[in-house]
Every structure is written in C-alpha cells, then in structure tokens.
Amino acid sequence: MKNRDEQTHQPYFFQLNQTPFTKTAPIIQPKAPIAMFIKNHLKEEVLYTNIQEGQVNYFSDQPFEIDHQHDGFELLFVLKGxxxxxxxxxxxxxxxxxxxxxxxxxxxxxxTLPGCSVLFINIQLDFMRDLLNSLTSTQLTQPIFQFFHKNIDSPRPQRNYLEFNQITLNPTAVFWSLLDFLQQELATTKIGATFFRKGLFLRILDSLQDNNEFKLYELSLDLSADDLLVARICQWIEKQNGLTSREEIAQIFHYHPDYLNTLMKQKHQITLIKYAEQQKIKYIQQLIQQGKSNKEIIKLTQFKSESHYYQFFKKHLGMTPQQYRKA
Structure with missing residues (x-):
C-alpha cells in the first residue's frame, strides 16, 4: 500500500497494525464498534466510502489489495459485479x-474487478459480545450466532469462515433494505442510533441464516486441498440448482472434468452429474411447492422438451409431476 493511501484513509477508516501476532500480515483495527466500508471499482480507480459513528468519508484511488487480518469479524457482501x-x-x-x-x-x-461494488461490515469483539448476551440459548444454537459464540473469546479462534449465497438475486429483498437502514443509522448521530445499529445488525445476521433466502456454508482452512475443492464444487452445484455441466464445473475450477469427477466419487461416492441431478430435482420440487406450472418449470430448469422433463421427474421420484402435486 502506498504511503499516500495510508495518510488519506487511516484517520477515519481503520488503523493498520504493522506488528501482527502472526508475523505474516498486518491487522486491521476499526476505530468504531461497527463500521461499514464500501468499495466501488470504477474503470481505472476505486471509490472508497466509510460510514461510522455519524460520519461519512470517502476518497478515490488505486485498489487497496494487501493481505491482512482483523482483530474482530468482517462481513463481506457483493452488491454488484x-x-x-x-x-x-x-x-x-x-x-x-x-x-x-x-x-x-x-x-x-x-x-475487485471493474464494475464491482462490495460492502464490508467490520464488527469489534465487544460489540458482538453485547449482541450475543441479548440472545436466548435457543437463538445461540443458530448457525451464524453459533459461529460467533465459538470464536469470539477463544484464545485461538478456529480457522473457519462462513459463506452465503442469495438463492435468488433480489436487490428489493428485505436483506438489502436492512443494509440500507444500517447505513443510514451508521451515518447519523441522532438519539437511539446505537440501539438501531445493534438491532439492524442482528436482523441482517438472522436474514443470512434464513434457508428461504440464503444458502449458508461453513468452510475450514484446515481441510485438505482435495476436501476443500470438493466442498466448493458441491457448493457451486447447489448454488446453480444443478443447472450446470461437467465442462462448466471444470472451467470454473480450472481442472480437467475427469479429475474432478474421480475426486467427487472418492469423497462422496457419486459423480458430478448425479450430484447435479439431485440438486436439480430438489429445485423442481421447490418450484412445484411455489405453485409454478410445468411449463414454467421446464423453462426455468432448461429442459429441451416436455417429454424430457417428465422422464427426468419419473426417474428420480417414481411418479409424474401431476401425481406429485396430488400426493
């Protein structure tokens, strides 16, 4: 990072500790209990915006890309690109x-790539402790809250992180609105802003673990390279609702399709295509439960013909779509 960058953003963005405890990367230390940081990658430069404690600050410069760690937690969400x-x-x-x-x-x-807009929320440990203390024992068993609970006071936090994918990209969904509301409360000094920030962030976390809105995965960096690769392949197939091919998977992960197929069979005793078919039939069942017609489903699931759709459905569920709807 350039010295000019440090002088520009450090007064109000974060502190960059150059004596990290790992001796391999500096630690980012936000100055506020919760802060929002937005990067908009334009054609030749990036617009950086920071919102915290009633202040909005911004500047534009070259991409800031340096290996780092956090002394708290960071939530990343891609808005565009x-x-x-x-x-x-x-x-x-x-x-x-x-x-x-x-x-x-x-x-x-x-x-970030040109055209990308990404939002970060940085959370200090004390802020998160207060939120966890407000939850019931039942709420603490939910996946995201459990993730925080396991890692917040551990002297050696687990080498894991959570990934999430919005099932249907929908900028008008409640989750996106919650991000907007949090941004507004971080930018104001009005009375009650602190309470709104806590409540909104809890709502955001709760939305992320809503199975109807997001697919949530926990990944460990202690997995072997092969285990992590297979986990990411399964995640990709699920995200695509099975609407993918061996060739596309190979292109995404930069491996030969035969190698990935062999690896999948070794780890899960199933081929890539069989796993994709499992996800595809689950998607079809969800569409039926949503009241979609067969014609709509055929279009959404990319079947070449109505007969192909019926054959696929009967092969996997042992009945026709009409029989399934009546069951």
Whole structure:
C-alpha cells in the first residue's frame, strides 16, 4: 500500500497494525464498534466510502489489495459485479448476492474487478459480545450466532469462515433494505442510533441464516486441498440448482472434468452429474411447492422438451409431476 493511501484513509477508516501476532500480515483495527466500508471499482480507480459513528468519508484511488487480518469479524457482501477473495493462497470467486463472514486471524485480501461494488461490515469483539448476551440459548444454537459464540473469546479462534449465497438475486429483498437502514443509522448521530445499529445488525445476521433466502456454508482452512475443492464444487452445484455441466464445473475450477469427477466419487461416492441431478430435482420440487406450472418449470430448469422433463421427474421420484402435486 502506498504511503499516500495510508495518510488519506487511516484517520477515519481503520488503523493498520504493522506488528501482527502472526508475523505474516498486518491487522486491521476499526476505530468504531461497527463500521461499514464500501468499495466501488470504477474503470481505472476505486471509490472508497466509510460510514461510522455519524460520519461519512470517502476518497478515490488505486485498489487497496494487501493481505491482512482483523482483530474482530468482517462481513463481506457483493452488491454488484464480482471479485476474488484470496484466502491464504486460495482464490474464491464471489458474484452479486454472494458473501462471507470472515473469522479473525484468517489472512486474506479482496481483488475487485471493474464494475464491482462490495460492502464490508467490520464488527469489534465487544460489540458482538453485547449482541450475543441479548440472545436466548435457543437463538445461540443458530448457525451464524453459533459461529460467533465459538470464536469470539477463544484464545485461538478456529480457522473457519462462513459463506452465503442469495438463492435468488433480489436487490428489493428485505436483506438489502436492512443494509440500507444500517447505513443510514451508521451515518447519523441522532438519539437511539446505537440501539438501531445493534438491532439492524442482528436482523441482517438472522436474514443470512434464513434457508428461504440464503444458502449458508461453513468452510475450514484446515481441510485438505482435495476436501476443500470438493466442498466448493458441491457448493457451486447447489448454488446453480444443478443447472450446470461437467465442462462448466471444470472451467470454473480450472481442472480437467475427469479429475474432478474421480475426486467427487472418492469423497462422496457419486459423480458430478448425479450430484447435479439431485440438486436439480430438489429445485423442481421447490418450484412445484411455489405453485409454478410445468411449463414454467421446464423453462426455468432448461429442459429441451416436455417429454424430457417428465422422464427426468419419473426417474428420480417414481411418479409424474401431476401425481406429485396430488400426493
């Protein structure tokens, strides 16, 4: 990072501790209990915006891409376009509607592409402790709250993080509105803003673990390279609702399709295509439950003909779509 960048953003964005406890990457230390940070990657430069404690600050410069860690937690969500999240030597592609909740001590940096708009929420440990203390024992068993609970006071936080994908990209969904409301409350000094910030952030976390809106995955950096690769392949297939091919998977993950197929069979005793078919039939069942007609489903699931759709359905469920609707 250039010295000019440090002088520009450090007074109100964050502190960059150059004596990290891992001795491999600096630690980002936000100055506020909760802060929002937005990067808009334009054609030749990036517009950086920070919103915290009633202040909005911004500047434009070259992309800030340096390996770093956090002394708290970071929530990343792609609003538009795409980026690559480089996590300890592994590159993960995120598109609009994708994101992650990054554990502290994990070394990473984000590489935004032109046209990308990405939002970050940085959370200090004390802020999160207060939120967890307000939850019931039942709420603490929910996946995201459990993630925080397991890692917040551990002397050695687990080397894990959460990824989430919005099932249907929908900027008008409640989740997106909650992000807007949080931004407004972070930008104001009006009475009650602190309480609104806490409540809105809890609502945001709760939305992320809503199975009807997001698919949520927990990933560990301690997995072997092959196990992590298979986990990411399964995640990709699920995200596509099975509407993919061996060739597309191979292109996405930069491996030969035969190798990925062999690896999948070794780990899960199933081929890539069989796994994709399992996800596709689940998607069809969801569409039927939503009241979609067979004609709409055929279009959404990319069947070449009505007869192909019926054959596929009967092969996997042992009945016709009409019989399934009446069951």
């Amino acid at each position: 795409e980026l690559y999240n480089h996590i300890e030597g592994r590159s993960i592609r995120y598109q609009a509607g994708d994101g992650c909740l990054m554990n502290r001590q994990i070394i990473h940096h984000e590489e």
